[in-house]
Amino acid sequence: MQPGPSLVRQISVRLVAAAVLVSLIEIVGVLAIYASRQPKLAAELVTSQADRVFDALSSEDAHRSLSALEPPQGADDWAFTVLDRNRNVIFERQPSNPTHFPTLPAPTDHDWTRLERDSNPVILYGSRHLPDESWVTMAVTGETLPLFGIVYLREAWTHVIVPVAPVTILVLLLNVYIVRRMLAPLAASAAEVDALDPSRMETRLTVPATPREVRALVLAMNRALDRLEQAMQTLESFTADAAHEMRTPLSILKLRVEALDAGPAKNALREDVSAMTRLVNQMLDLAQADTLDSQITQTVDLATLARDVCERMLPVAVARGCDIALIDQGGASIKGHAEALARVLANLIDNAIAYSPKDRSIDVIVGPGARLVVRDRGPGFSRQNAQLLFRRFWRDAAPGRAGAGLGLAIAQSILARHGATITADNAPDGGAVFTIQWTKESLT
Structure with missing residues (x-):
């Protein structure tokens, strides 16, 4: 079963969804207000078209630029007149259909906008004072939604989306950061739980404030x-x-x-x-x-340990018709419990003696470094049994071999408390090989 998303991610996704929903509600509400104020939209439309006229009027070829101006987006027709500061006509654009508009009214001393909502399509008039002291008067006609749509969206972008979006994003980032900070102790505790070692039952989790x-x-x-x-x-x-x-x-x-x-x-x-x-x-x-945890304080020389155990186990091997060969490849000293480690090595040698044929040698190899190897010339073990060797009370069916199946489990438990590992493998030319390897932290 695949693990689900993290709590931080779930909370963050919900915060994002809530912020987006609130922002959408706010935008829809503001747009609804704008939609109910067509005169304001009409004034914005006239102002935007006056800006277009002024840009064209400021170009090098003003007459050509003014002639090339397209009608406002969504408009069916439009007309406009540009007058200088003395109210003399500079440029006049006639409507495509003269029946759409009567004669444009003359500009007054102030900007104005008039919307005829009773007509179908709607008609709006307006006049704007341009920055160069000239005037532009215009008339625009079209269906309500296409005509005011672009103005509607521009107003929404300028007055709603642009101000709201940065604040929303900032709030979201702050929320995600706060959630991560608040859940950091939980993540730290989860990491400590994962690191708990069954052999270190005294370990406890750090209690956050x-x-x-x-x-x-x-x-x-x-x-x-x-x-x-x-x-x-x-x-x-x-x-x-x-x-x-x-x-x-x-x-x-x-x-x-x-x-x-x-x-x-x-x-x-x-x-x-x-x-x-x-x-x-x-x-x-x-x-x-x-x-053993509180007793692992001695300095143990692996070569000396192996020699003492081999001397003690040699009579047992001879009685079985075997021999023990001690091979020193440059051992090391480790911190540990000498008696417990001697029991581990003796147990491995005892197993090797039990499974080795007569007149064969059992190799006990020290080194290189913090390493011990016990190798016999017996039948080895099957691949299926390799996973069961260190299980408590598991025994391989072997003629003449008595035991409860605890020896290797005890060895593994003792070595784990010494910061060492034990592995089992089959030698290429026959026999089982048990390797004990210490970590650098266990060296003296």
Whole structure:
């Protein structure tokens, strides 16, 4: 399922829609007012045409320019007369149809406009005093909507759209900016939630000062994390206590099994007790791995660690008919918990011994750098099982191999708290390869 648009985008889109709607209502309202004032539109039309006449009159060939003037847009016919300051005719344009207009009235000492709305089509007259002290008197006829349409739009553009649009855009930008600022704490909290690490249950979200709603949400999240941490601690404590309490009865059971007479039943019981003991020890290791954060303070030399573990595991390998080869390629020192890391490496070597054929060597490679590799010569693992190797309580079906399927899960948990990763792969010439790699931040 594709994620929906962000809250900032949704609010911004709604603000834009609201601003556009309000602006349209305002424009329609103003235009409706203009539409009801035809005399004002008529005066604007006369003024605009007088400006055209003056531009033509100011050109180099005034007579030719005045003759070339087209009627106003939407007009059926028009006529005009230009007089100088002494009221002498400079230019006169006759209407296309003489029946449209009577003789144009002479200009007075002031500008005027007269609209004959009872006629069909409408007729308007007007006179304007030009900047060079000359006068122009005109008459225009046409249907109402085509005649006044251009003036109507010009008035709307000049007095409505141009003043309103910049303010609307500015308000929208301010609104989007304010919304982003107000929701910034929510975005920051979401990023912190995404960065939460299950292995760092003590981490809490930063509580913003404002807004109050986001603060309340973050506080609720932190309270939920408190309850979750408490539940996890209770579960870990129960697991550790249960495993610890089971050690004593298992030790007694082991002693009683050893006291039995030799035979198949004794051997089967011994294997069952060993498997249960191994499971209990792994449960204790798992519980300890979940509480390692405050104990990762030692400087651990990987070469020394690998040598000590190999020496301890060598008798186990020899008993199985295998050998362990330690290869030092230039290791490094890391910050960690030496005992926990030794358990990880011992577990990997123990798995390699279990899956390796007799008379074959197990390679333990240190380096280069902060890196450990354990490689066996066994059958390896299938591609399907590669995704399951580190899952708790998952076991591959292998003859003669007992276990609860916790070893690799424990190793991964311990290494994650050390800032390291563990990966598994098949070697080109056969066998499994487990690689532990530390990040730069884990180096001493």
